[in-house]
Amino acid sequence: MTTTRKITSLDVAKRAGVSRSAVSRVFTPGASVSERTASKVREAANALGYRPNVLARAMLTGKSKIIGLVVAYLDNHFYPTVLELLSEALEREGYHVLVFMAAHSADDVEDVVSQILDYQVDGLILASVSLSSDLANRCRASGVPVVLFNRKLEAEGELAVVSDNRMGGRLAAEHLISLGRTRIGHIAGWEGASTQRDREAGFMEGLRAAGLGLFAREVGDYRLPRAKEAARRMFDTPDRPDAVFVANDYMAFGVMDVLRSELGLRVPDDVALIGFDDVPSAAWPAYSLTTIRQHAEAMVTTAVEALLSEIGGTEVTSPAPLPVTLIRRGSA
Amino acid sequence: MTTTRKITSLDVAKRAGVSRSAVSRVFTPGASVSERTASKVREAANALGYRPNVLARAMLTGKSKIIGLVVAYLDNHFYPTVLELLSEALEREGYHVLVFMAAHSADDVEDVVSQILDYQVDGLILASVSLSSDLANRCRASGVPVVLFNRKLEAEGELAVVSDNRMGGRLAAEHLISLGRTRIGHIAGWEGASTQRDREAGFMEGLRAAGLGLFAREVGDYRLPRAKEAARRMFDTPDRPDAVFVANDYMAFGVMDVLRSELGLRVPDDVALIGFDDVPSAAWPAYSLTTIRQHAEAMVTTAVEALLSEIGGTEVTSPAPLPVTLIRRGSA
DNA sequence: CAGTCTCGTGCAAACGCATGCAGTGAGGGA
DNA sequence: TCCCTCACTGCATGCGTTTGCACGAGACTG
Structure with a gap:
């Protein structure tokens, strides 16, 4: 096993016939070096395969x-x-x-x-x-x-x-309302998150502005299994919502799966679904998820x-x- | 702006009334330190919020x-x-x-x-x-x-x-064949990748073992848009495959989207689809993708x-x- | 031609830590 | 009591850089 020694600025300096400072300056943009020594140094550095040690630099410069x-x-x-x-x-x-x-x-x-x-x-x-x-x-x-x-x-x-999560929540509400939905539910993310609080606050605002209240509410904690359970609790009943705002797309996929595959409900005919984020897969035809895009x-x-x-x-x-x-x- | 000075092992040493070496040894597992100084040092370190600088250590130890x-x-x-x-x-x-x-x-x-x-x-x-x-x-x-x-x-x-990509390809072939499919196609990933070569080699092996050849072949380069184009080319014709092995799940999603949403084909009735990887979303009901799992x-x-x-x-x-x-x- | 400026360069001192080496003291065996 | 051992500790050096400082050489200016 040929343990190749680590090459330092000193090696380059010797080979180029200059001091360590010179090589350092060559690799420091904006330092004062003559073109002549710079090229000598660069040549030596290339020949030796030298590159400055980021860690050493870090120590010094902080x-x-x-x-x-x-x-x-x-x-x-x-x-x-x-x-x-x-x-x-x-x-x-x-x-x-x-x-x-x-x-x-x-x-x-x-x-x-x-x-x-x-x-x-x-x-x-x-x-x-x-x-x-x-x-x-x-x-x-x-x-x-x-x-x-x-x-x-x-x-x-x-x-x-x-x-603007609050505005996003509000847009979601307004859109569902514009569709003529009235029994509107919400599946929340993790309630410790500011995103959740803001999205829900905006959503409630939007509902209230139309004289509506929340028809149902469950918590999904931004986790897939939780969201699916939430969907089951919310929809496995005759008196179910006709629309739901899910706090992010990831959970919305799970919710849609439960609605369509487990409960035989049609989206959007039986229940309209809107998510949040606009992750790439939201655009995939299998879900075609209406959502609030975060840029x-x-x-x-x-x-x-x-x-x-x-x-x-x-x-x-x-x-x-x-x-x-x-x-x-x-x-x- | 209170610029809090960076605390070093020396600060800790002073406060604990020991040398820098002692401090260092306390934080180096397996070094020789008495319990008495160790606790003194630990206390001082906690009080000051000291933690060894990984970078400095890195320089020294390599x-x-x-x-x-x-x-x-x-x-x-x-x-x-x-x-x-x-x-x-x-x-x-x-x-x-x-x-x-x-x-x-x-x-x-x-x-x-x-x-x-x-x-x-x-x-x-x-x-x-x-x-x-x-x-x-x-x-x-x-x-x-x-x-x-x-x-x-x-x-x-x-x-x-x-x-074992080769074996995976072979399993894919055998499965499609066991389903009674005979017009079997392949949508390849990036041909520069060894995974692609191995998967395809195994797949061909499997086909040959059953006396079959490849019915159609397109390249998707492991990219979604490419894969969709490949699917369109392969299936937008009356004489189309009745099964296809897509070189990974990611592309398979796109292929399935094209088949179902654009071409109105049923999966698996009109065409059986098998992917590779078993990414989490392959299990989602909207795709329910049969696939070769990589662990x-x-x-x-x-x-x-x-x-x-x-x-x-x-x-x-x-x-x-x-x-x-x-x-x-x-x-x- | 003297004085001043500028540019390029080398020297040496850091940066924060680990570690070989030597020295201290305590404990134990003879 | 003396010496040896052993566990512990401090000193000093080095890791590979950057950078302030001083110095020398030209280049200009008047």
Whole structure:
């Protein structure tokens, strides 16, 4: 086993007949180097296959160029999409994403964030995870900017990027009402999430504006099995809703499966269904799910922008909630 | 803005009245420290909120405890699943995953891997991406173990974790044949991928064993739009197949959509459909896709095991292809 | 031609930690 | 009592960079 020694800037320096500082400067954009030495160094570096050690640089500059991403589950297709966009956007800015999976429990998040901080990440994105406020303080104490993605914290002035969930809920209500539905139900997500609260608040607002109340309500916790059980409880009765707003697409798929496959109900004839997110598969003909679209690209762009500003030292306030759009498809 | 100074092992040492070495040893499992100083140090560390800097440790020990993961696209639900399992498995071993998105093109992979190596990753997992052999050499020269996931490289002795794709293809053929189908087609994935070649080879084997040939063949490149086009070409004709093996589930969904929604064909009555992977949504009633299951957990476990052994210095050879299973559902 | 500026370069000091080595003290056996 | 052993601890060095500082050489200016 030929243990190839690690090549350092010193090796390059010797070969190019210059000092370590010179090679360093060649690889530091905006540093003062003559074209002559630069080319000598580049040549030597190529010959030796040298690339600066990011970790060593990180220690000195305090900037690791890595962003921690905490995400709870990837089975909801919204998050893989986000992860992909996020990673691409950050790579474009010279950063990379260190992934941390967190289970639901809050103490787990606590633990996970500690681990992240060990890596001296330059910033932190918490997607679909609730953050205790003292944890937020810990991060701030460590000087690590945090942005909450698709979730917000009522109390503190935490940086949070969210869609206009309230408006989304309202649009959902208005659309169902415009269809002439009157017995309208709601299958909620996890009630600890701000998204859930806002979506439901907007939805209720929309119902009230039309003089309607909620016909039925169940909780699905943003989980597929839970959502299916919720659907069974809500619909396996003669006196059932004729429309339902499901708090996200992922659950809506499960609900639609129960309605059509288990209960023999027709969508949208017997019951109209509307979701939230507009994940790619919502457009697939097998579901053709009417939904409220969250603009993932815009959310990601906004989040990255905010995070990088904060990293750059600019004090940033939470951007306004991003607009959502009603996407009409076959289910409502 | 209260810029909280970063707390180092020296701060802890001072507060505990010991030397930096002592602090270091407390956080190094297996080092020689008395219980008395250990508790003093731990107390001080907690009070100050100290945690060892992983990067600094990485420089010294040469082990960064981070694993690079290169993945091309996350819209195929197989990969988010894998990412989740992989991250969890590695976290259990004290590692974390640095994600790199790579487009299809080989030169992009080249570039991406260079970037990864800058981070001094302890290992590299390439999922759904092909590795040029000189790139493999570069990695080996840097002393970074690499394992290919769900892809293999014919030429070199690269470490690769794959399912028994050949057997999977064969199972698919046998199942369709057992259903009495005779006009059997295949919609292929990306032909540069070893998975595609193996699946198709096994499939052809199965057909031949029954004295059958391929009735039709199109290429979907593992991409959804391509697969739909392929389906249109294959089925928008009176003389169409009565069964088709689609090289993965993701494409199979698109194919089924085209068959049912665009062409008004019934699955499985008019045409039987079988996929590959068994992603979670294959089980959803709206598709109820018969498929060849790849055991993602087993693949991940195997990959992690192999990678860690290699990191540990043990010379490892590629594990045997992992078994696959036929999952019968409604589509065939 | 002297003075001033600019540009390019090398030196050396950090960054935060791990670890070999030597030294301390306590305990135990003879 | 003396010496050896052993568990523990501190010192100092090094990991691969970046960067402030000083210095030398030209290039300009007047």
